Amino acid sequence: xxxxxxxxxxxxxxxxxxxxxxxxxxxxxxxMQQEVARVEAxxxxxxxxxxxxxxxxxxPGIYAMAGLVFExxxxxxxxxxxxxxxxxxxxxxxxxxVVPGIPALCAGAALLxxxxxHDFAAxxxxxxxxxxxxxxxxxxxxxxxxxVIVLYNPKSKKRDWQLARAQxxxxxxxxxxxxxxxxTSATRDHQALSVLTLKDLKDAPVDMQTVVFxxxxxxxxxxxxxxxxxxYTRKYDLG
Amino acid sequence: xxxxxxxxxxxxxxxxxxxxxxxxxxxxxxxMQQEVARVEAxxxxxxxxxxxxxxxxxxPGIYAMAGLVFExxxxxxxxxxxxxxxxxxxxxxxxxxVVPGIPALCAGAALLxxxxxHDFAAxxxxxxxxxxxxxxxxxxxxxxxxxVIVLYNPKSKKRDWQLARAQxxxxxxxxxxxxxxxxTSATRDHQALSVLTLKDLKDAPVDMQTVVFxxxxxxxxxxxxxxxxxxYTRKYDLG
Numbered sequence: 475x476x477x478x479x480x481x482x483x484x485x486x487x488x489x490x491x492x493x494x495x496x497x498x499x500x501x502x503x504x505x506m507q508q509e510v511a512r513v514e515a516x517x518x519x520x521x522x523x524x525x526x527x528x529x530x531x532x533x534p535g536i537y538a539m540a541g542l543v544f545e546x547x548x549x550x551x552x553x554x555x556x557x558x559x560x561x562x563x564x565x566x567x568x569x570x571x572v573v574p575g576i577p578a579l580c581a582g583a584a585l586l587x588x589x590x591x592h593d594f595a596a597x598x599x600x601x602x603x604x605x606x607x608x609x610x611x612x613x614x615x616x617x618x619x620x621x622v623i624v625l626y627n628p629k630s631k632k633r634d635w636q637l638a639r640a641q642x643x644x645x646x647x648x649x650x651x652x653x654x655x656x657x658t659s660a661t662r663d664h665q666a667l668s669v670l671t672l673k674d675l676k677d678a679p680v681d682m683q684t685v686v687f688x689x690x691x692x693x694x695x696x697x698x699x700x701x702x703x704x705x706y707t708r709k710y711d712l713g
Numbered sequence: 714x715x716x717x718x719x720x721x722x723x724x725x726x727x728x729x730x731x732x733x734x735x736x737x738x739x740x741x742x743x744x745m746q747q748e749v750a751r752v753e754a755x756x757x758x759x760x761x762x763x764x765x766x767x768x769x770x771x772x773p774g775i776y777a778m779a780g781l782v783f784e785x786x787x788x789x790x791x792x793x794x795x796x797x798x799x800x801x802x803x804x805x806x807x808x809x810x811v812v813p814g815i816p817a818l819c820a821g822a823a824l825l826x827x828x829x830x831h832d833f834a835a836x837x838x839x840x841x842x843x844x845x846x847x848x849x850x851x852x853x854x855x856x857x858x859x860x861v862i863v864l865y866n867p868k869s870k871k872r873d874w875q876l877a878r879a880q881x882x883x884x885x886x887x888x889x890x891x892x893x894x895x896x897t898s899a900t901r902d903h904q905a906l907s908v909l910t911l912k913d914l915k916d917a918p919v920d921m922q923t924v925v926f927x928x929x930x931x932x933x934x935x936x937x938x939x940x941x942x943x944x945y946t947r948k949y950d951l952g
Contacts, residue, residue: 510945533815535822537943541830544940554936567936572823574815576772583774584811591780592843593851595834595860603944604831612832612858619854620847621834697793697806701783704776705842 475527475573483516484529492529500524513542517552520568533577537598537626540572579624582657582685585667587699589655589687594622599629599636606636613640617647622693622702625686637686638676644688648672655687655700656680669700714766714812722755723768731768739763748778752785759807760791772816776837776865779811818863821896821924824906826938828894828926833861838868838875845875852879856886861932861941864925876925877915883927887911894926894939895919908939 476482476492481500484492489503502515512528519526530538547554547568557571583590595616601609616623623644628637644652650673658666658681670678672688680686693702715721715731720739723731728742741754751767758765769777786793786807796810822829834855840848855862862883867876883891889912897905897920909917911927919925932941 533819533823535819535827535829537830540823541827541940541943542945544827544935544938545942545945548933548935548940554938556937570938572827574819574823576813576815577819580772580774580813580816584772584779584813588774588780588783588811590774591776593834593836593848595832595855597832608859609832612860615854615858615860616834619851621851621854694787696783696787698795699783699793699809701780701787703784704780 475571476529478525479527480524481516481519481526482529483512483519483526485512488529488531509539509542510546513539513546516543517546517550517568521552530575531578532581533575534572535574536577536579536596543570578626578657578660578685579687581660582655582667583687585657585660585665586655586669586687587701589653589689589693589700589702590622590624591702591704592622592690592692594624596624596626597640598626599640600627600633601636609636610639610643613643614646617644617688620647620690622690623688625688627682628680628684628686630682637678637680641672641675645672648688648691652691653689653693653695653700654678655689656684657687658684660685669695669698714810715768717764718766719763720755720758720765721768722751722758722765724751727768727770748781749785752778752781755782756785756789756791756807769814770817771820772814773811774813775816775818775835782809817865817896817899817924818926820899821894821906822926824896824899824904825894825908825926826940828892828928828932828939828941829861829863830941830943831861831929831931833863835863835865836879837865838879839866839872840875848875849878849882852882853885856883856927859886859929861929862927864927866921867919867923867925869921876917876919880911880914884911887927887930891930892928892932892934892939893917894928895923896926897923899924908934908937 476495482496483502486503516526516528528539534540553567554570555567557569597612652672654670654675656668656678715734721735722741725742743751755765755767773779792806793809794806796808836851891911893909893914895907895917
């Protein structure tokens, strides 16, 4: 996709990661929290007739840029059509394609073992765009129904108390020795992972690149791996 | 990874998909619901000193084979160690590595637009290994806390009533015109997708290769795409 487009737009860090793949292309890179400006730039390039890729990390559809592209096009009255649609759609519509990727929750889970082999819920602890009460309600519901819980955005420079509060809420429903996996920057430089227990979660080493995996009632650790059984061994009495 | 190993083990359909990549390798392929036999074969190959890849579809950690490998090794007393671990671990431990992939929930979401841009819960409707009461409890909790809901295994030849029951449960909490995306065999032959509403879910065309996406209270459709807003447009008053 990067080879095919005229222009590439992205957060500076991600542009640096793909630099070897985009030499000679028009590049628009901006800093953190400039998501709106980036998507605006991409839409304007596309409206001017240039094909444009927005670079995201992980999967662009999970807590990432794909949604904002659709949100902003709708706000601006820019019509969209699937890039691979048969001809005959609205003439003025921009073709758009979301290219899926490996989300951080899969990259992190693979390093930990197999924590996501059963039902799971992903919850972002960032209350910049979501009321904290709604986040608490989701944590409580997910913990009460025994979902494996994946926490995105556990902490940032400005948000330092949410992880401890999440721990409290989950502890209403789950044992203090529930396994917890903490993965930072999976597959990148500075990758770090640790397996601990729910009672120690609030002091776990986390930052904005960290994804936290809280096991369900059946999750175990073995040889340092974190595993949520699907239930085969119970059913088939493997011995 | 496939190029590096001595042997490849997998469900017949998946082995066929990777056939061009594994010529000359030892291959063990078995039919549906032979998961335990496949992992047993792989463990035995590994114990005999042959490196072995188990082929899965999507991401091996999400409702797939990674968990069963760890479950069965534990049952059999086979010690494991991370493949990239520093030397010095238990001499008899088998090195294991989970290679992440693009899960069906990301491949399907990308085709639909951006349904997963906010918190979501993945629930399998298969009650072969999980009591149905537990599945109901999870559906109710996820719907009540306004998670986007991703349904795996909505139907099989032997299970034909679960999707209608799931619809009933979610309708307790969510409007009948809530957008629903239905994606079958994403990125494969016979790929099919449709966007409908929650009130029509029980009659949607689903099979074992289908993933269903039920929007949250804010999910919209526009130009045929299904989009769950992250909240940027509310916060920044994009005009």
